[in-house]
Amino acid sequence: MASLVTGNPRPVRLADIAKAAGVSHGTASNVFSRPEIVREEVRERVKAMAEAMGYAGPDPKGRLLRAGKVNAIxxxxxxxxxxFFDxxxxxxxxxxISxxxxxxxxxxxxxSAGNDEKLAWNIQSALVDGFILFCIEGGPRLVELTRERKLPFVALELGVEDDTISTIRIDNAAGARMAARHLAELGHRRYAVLTLPFVxxxxxxxxxxxxxxxxxxxxxxRLAGYFDELSRFGVDTAKVPVYxxxxxxxxxxxxLETIFAMGEPPTAILAMSDRMAMVAIEWLTERGMKVPGDVSIVGFDGVPDGALCDPPLTTVAQPIIEIGRRAARMILDFDGAVRRETLDVELIVRASSGPPPAGS
Incomplete structure (x- = not known):
């Protein structure tokens, strides 16, 4: 098999892989472009042959090198x-970004992709000059796949610390402290926290x-920021339900079903996203509870929808549009440098937060 690699002066082509694996050219092509339609045993045989012969699959980088920058992110x-739409x-x-x-x-x-194999293919085949990574979940895998492309990328809220990666982020702990302080100064002492994923x-x-x-x-x-501030007001954070x-x-x-079935209900909910906070307002309203008369809610993000819900949402606002602009500029103006930026947040007080009910 080694002679196929070292004894042939021209690069190994897909046709060579197809012939060596005993499949048609179309089947070999589908292994790399549409793997889901090829039987597993055939797919594995073609991939094993490709690896043995030194063929990594269709490489969009070659097209990019010939054509220059494609002017796309x-x-x-x-x-x-x-x-992206919901x-x-x-x-x-x-x-x-737009x-x-x-x-x-x-x-x-x-x-994006519904499984890891398709995600790998989609990143490898995307005709772009660089990537902005939404590292909400699967951040390390996104970074790993993007690094293989050897193109510039910037990670938004990467889940791990890595000084070699360009990132744009906010001071999450400071924002969380703002939210907790606001509720504590209103007089709340019974809390619950709705979090983003831990894993x-x-x-x-x-x-x-x-x-x-x-x-x-x-x-x-964000959780550390909430609890640091609540502790300053004498709240036993070990007793705060965290979901x-x-x-x-x-x-x-x-x-919410779990938290409100646990006994003495919270008078304040700290939600790590506006999306969760707005769902909470809806859930409480459906059950006849008033926001903020019975339960105050503070979200996190500052999305426009929060100002339009009933009642309008108190939230920690990120400069979301500015984060998008800066991320895009990092790719469009890439100069080889690693850039790490942290942007400020602000507390926007609206009608979803108020004093706790009398006697609570």
């Missing part, structure tokens, strides 16, 4: 493609021994 996530935070972020791309005539390619594909009550173990820095730092959600309606509602 890939925006990648492990979430389903619908995330999630209020993602929609605002995309507005900022604004920066419009200014230069650059295009945008949305990259991928997980939800449920979080025991105190896990509070510092979240792999995602946003979750870890890990998937930042979606189903797990948020499950969390």
């Amino acid at each position: 890939g925006v990648a996530t492990t979430e389903p493609l619908s995330y 999630d209020p935070f993602a929609r605002v972020m995309m507005a900022g 604004e920066a791309c419009d200014a230069t005539g650059a295009g945008i390619a949305l990259v 991928d594909d997980s939800s449920g009550l979080v025991s105190p021994d896990r509070f510092g173990t979240a792999i995602y820095t946003a979750t870890r730092n 890990e959600t998937g930042n979606d309606a189903a797990t948020t509602r499950a969390g």
Whole structure:
């Protein structure tokens, strides 16, 4: 087999792989472009032959080198493609990215997939000059796959500390302290926390021994910020129910059901996203509880939808559009340097927060 690699002066082609594996050229092509339609045993045989012969698959980098920059940015996530359209935070972020791309005539390619194999292929085949990574879940895997492309990338809220990666983030702990201080100064002493994921594909009550173990820095730092501030006001944070959600309606509602079945209910909820906070308002209203008369709620993100819900949402606002703009500029103006930026947040007080009920 080695002679196929060392004894042939020309590069190994897909046709060579097909012949050596005993399949048609079309089948070999599908192994790399549409693997889901090829039987597993055939797929593995072709891949093994390709590896033995030194063929890594169709390489879009070669086309990019011949054509120069394609003037497009890939925006990648492990979430389903619908995330870019359904999630209020993602929609605002995309507005900022689009604004920066419009200014230069650059295009945008949305990259996501329902499984790891398709995600790898989509990142490898995307015709882009670099990537913005939405590291909500699966951040390390996104980074690993993107590094293989050897293209510039910037990570938004990367779940691990790595000084070699360009990132744009906010001071999550400071924002969380603002939210907790606001509620504590209103007089609240009974709290519950709805969190972003600690790890991928997980939800449920979080025991105190896990509070510092979240792999995602946003979750870890927001929870630490909440509890640091609440402790200053004499709140026993070990008794505060903490429910890990998937930042979606189903797990948020499950969390509220659990929290309000535990005995003495909270008078204040700290939600790590506006999306969760708005679901909580809806859930409480459906059950005849008043916001903020019975329960105050503070969200996190500052998405436009929060100002329109009933009641309007108190929230810690990120400069979401500016984050999107800066991320896009990092790719469009890439100069080889690693850039790490932390942006400020602000507390926007609206009608979803107020004093606790009398006697609580």
